[in-house]
Amino acid sequence: MSFSPKLEQLLQQEGISFTALDVHQQDFDKGRIWSRRYDADQVDAFLDQVVKDYERFYKMLDEMQLEIEALREAISSKDEISVERLHVRLRKIEHFFQNNR
Template sequence: MPLTPLDIHNKEFKRGWRGYDEDQVNEFLDQVIKDYEAMIRENKELQNQVQTVQERLSHFATMEETLSKTLIVAQETAEEVKMNAKKEAQLVMREAEKNADRIINESLVKSGRIALETEELKKQASVYRTRFRMLVEAQLELIQTEGWDTLETRTGLE
């Protein structure tokens, strides 16, 4: 068990014949007590500082571990978000391609229908034109026939 300042203070030495000067020994012991007490106080302060530093170190180690775990979770979340965004982009692309194909097919069907209608209209226009020409030609022939001449003379138009 280590000495305490009280042990040093209470220590008594036997008196011998021609021993040391008692006042010098007491002065020296008083100085040893003061120095020893200062060392004990300094030692306790250092122990307190070490404990404080260890507590802070433990706190920072815990923070480091928490930050490390948080970083890992953030990285995993970022990867998951990236994968989900990629999947969603692929779905959007597929949907857009389907819509584009549908629009193209509808346009082709519509353009085919319009082409058929155009051809039908051309045929009808050609038939109408032919019939109208025939009508006009028939009317011209009718006008150019001799019967008109006689009709004009009878009515006195000449």
């Protein structure tokens, strides 16, 4: 999955180490005969879900970044934008971040 360079930079700044592709391509050792072993199908199913979550997470972050940039441009260019519209957009952004911590 591809995402904007700004989002990629933000993820790096925040210390996000893995991409969805990294998780998807992760291999696990088979382990020793006497050690505890995990069901490969269960691990694969779990990792598939993690990859999907990461992809949704990236998409939401990218959309929020675009929304923030649009707000900044609107404010800096002094376009006519109502205070109410700004509040609605800011509430959406705040709601997103509160629910995704």
